[in-house]
Amino acid sequence: MAAILIQNACLLPIDEAMSIIDRGWMHVENGTIQAIGSGEPPRIEGAELIDVDGNVIMPGMVNPHAHLAMTLFRGLGEDVDDRLFRYVLPMERKFVSPEMVRVGTLLGALESIEAGVTTIADMYYYETEVGRALDQAGLRGVVGQTLATFDPPDHKTIDQGFALVEDLVSEFSGHERIVPSIAPHAPYSTDIDVMARVARWAEDHPDVPVQLHLAEMDSEMEWCRKNHGLRPVAVVEKAGLLRPGLIAAHCLHIDPFEIERMAKADVRVAHNARSNAKAGRGIAPIEAMRAAGIKVGIATDGPMSGNTLDLFSQFGPVSMFQKLLGHSRKPMPAAQVIRMATLEGAQVLGLDSRIGSLEPGKQADLIRIDLSAPRMQPIYDIYATLVFSAMPVDVQDVMVGGRWIMRGRKVESLERKEILRDAGQIATAFKAEMARIDAAG
Numbered sequence: 001m002a003a004i005l006i007q008n009a010c011l012l013p014i015d016e017a018m019s020i021i022d023r024g025w026m027h028v029e030n031g032t033i034q035a036i037g038s039g040e041p042p043r044i045e046g047a048e049l050i051d052v053d054g055n056v057i058m059p060g061m062v063n064p065h066a067h068l069a070m071t072l073f074r075g076l077g078e079d080v081d082d083r084l085f086r087y088v089l090p091m092e093r094k095f096v097s098p099e100m101v102r103v104g105t106l107l108g109a110l111e112s113i114e115a116g117v118t119t120i121a122d123m124y125y126y127e128t129e130v131g132r133a134l135d136q137a138g139l140r141g142v143v144g145q146t147l148a149t150f151d152p153p154d155h156k157t158i159d160q161g162f163a164l165v166e167d168l169v170s171e172f173s174g175h176e177r178i179v180p181s182i183a184p185h186a187p188y189s190t191d192i193d194v195m196a197r198v199a200r201w202a203e204d205h206p207d208v209p210v211q212l213h214l215a216e217m218d219s220e221m222e223w224c225r226k227n228h229g230l231r232p233v234a235v236v237e238k239a240g241l242l243r244p245g246l247i248a249a250h251c252l253h254i255d256p257f258e259i260e261r262m263a264k265a266d267v268r269v270a271h272n273a274r275s276n277a278k279a280g281r282g283i284a285p286i287e288a289m290r291a292a293g294i295k296v297g298i299a300t301d302g303p304m305s306g307n308t309l310d311l312f313s314q315f316g317p318v319s320m321f322q323k324l325l326g327h328s329r330k331p332m333p334a335a336q337v338i339r340m341a342t343l344e345g346a347q348v349l350g351l352d353s354r355i356g357s358l359e360p361g362k363q364a365d366l367i368r369i370d371l372s373a374p375r376m377q378p379i380y381d382i383y384a385t386l387v388f389s390a391m392p393v394d395v396q397d398v399m400v401g402g403r404w405i406m407r408g409r410k411v412e413s414l415e416r417k418e419i420l421r422d423a424g425q426i427a428t429a430f431k432a433e434m435a436r437i438d439a440a441g
C-alpha cells in the first residue's frame with residue numbers, strides 16, 4: 001500500500017501520559033504506523049498528503065462484547081417484561097440461520113464503522129458467518145462461537161458445538177484481522193462440566209480467547225447458590241476457567257475478594273454500562289477493578305439489550321455511573337474513558353501489541369473526528385469533548401490496517417442499501433411472528 005502522510009491533526013496517540021499532540025502528523029505505510037510527530041511533517045517521496053484541518057486522529061475504538069446479529073432484534077418488545085421468554089428465545093429458535101446471522105452482522109458492522117469502532121468481540125451462533133461478515137467489512141473481530149446447554153439454535157449437543165468451534169478455528173486461524181474464539185455462554189447456561197471441557201480445550205489452544213457472561217444477574221447469583229453453593233466467579237474458577245486472558249462480560253456482582261482473584265488470574269472485563277442499566281441490573285464496580293489492575297473495556301452488549309453499537313452512547317453512562325457510586329465528580333475522568341475505549345479494550349482482547357494506540361510498528365487502525373459541530377465548541381479538554389459531546393455522526397473517516405473503510409462518512413467496504421433492504425425483509429418476518437405469538441395469547 002502506498003505511503004500516506006496525515007498532517008495538521010489533533011493527534012491522540014493514547015500513550016502513558018494521554019498526550020495531546022497539536023498540529024500532529026502521522027506516516028502510514030504497508031498497513032502500519034511508521035512514525036508520528038508534531039510540527040512540520042517530514043518529506044516522504046510519493047506519499048499521499050492528507051491535511052485533516054485540525055480534526056482529531058485517534059485509534060479506532062474497540063468494542064469487547066457484542067452480539068452483532070442481534071441488530072435484527074433491536075427494540076423488539078422493548079417494554080414487555082418477559083420479552084426474552086415470550087418473543088426472543090422462541091424466535092431465535094425459529095429464525096436464527098446462517099443467512100440471518102450474516103445479514104444481522106453486516107448491519108451491525110455498518111453501524112460500527114460509521115461510529116468509529118474498528119474491532120469487535122462478538123459471541124453468537126453460526127459464528128463462522130460473523131467472521132466472514134466482519135472480514136468483508138474490513139473490520140477486526142474476535143469471533144466467539146457460543147456453547148450452551150439451553151438448546152441453542154445451532155447445536156443440539158456440546159459435541160456439535162465443539163465441531164462448530166473447530167470449523168471456526170480452521171477457517172480463521174492465522175487470519176490477519178479475524179481471531180476465532182470460544183464462548184461458553186454463562187455459568188447458569190453452560191454446565192460446569194462443559195466449562196471444564198472448554199478450560200481443557202483452551203489449554204491446548206492458547207491463541208483462541210475464551211469469552212463468557214459472568215456475574216450479570218440476580219437470578220444467576222441465585223442459580224449458582226442453589227446448584228453449586230457458590231457465587232458465579234467461584235463456579236467459573238471451580239471449572240478451571242478463571243484463567244489468563246478470559247474475557248468476562250458484565251461482572252456486576254463482584255466483591256473485593258473476587259476482584260483480587262480476578263486480577264491475580266489476569267481475567268479481563270467487558271463493561272456494558274448501558275445494557276445493564278436498561279435492564280435495571282446494577283453498576284459494575286469498574287473503578288475498583290481498574291485500581292486492582294484488571295483491564296476493563298467499554299462494550300455495547302447486543303443491540304437488543306443496549307440498542308446501539310457505538311461507544312459514544314456508552315461514554316456518558318460509563319463515566320456518570322462511577323461518579324454516582326463515588327458521590328463525586330472525580331471518578332472515571334474523561335481521558336480514562338477514551339483510554340478504555342481504545343488501548344484498554346485492546347488489552348482486554350489481548351490485541352494490544354498490534355492495535356489500541358497510535359505508535360510506530362502498530363497496525364494503522366485510526367479514525368478522524370470532525371470537531372466543528374456547535375455542540376463540540378469551544379474545546380477546553382478534548383477528552384471531555386469526545387466523552388460528553390461527540391456523536392457517531394462526527395466520525396468522518398475510518399482506517400483499518402492502512403485501508404480506508406469509510407471516507408467522508410461513506411462506508412466503502414459494504415453495500416449500505418442492500419444490507420438495509422435485507423434487514424428490513426427479516427424484520428417483516430419477525431413482526432409477523434410477534435403478531436402470531438400475541439394472537440395466541
Ligand SMILES: [Zn+2]
Pocket residue numbers: 065066067213249301302
Ligand atoms: Zn452479552
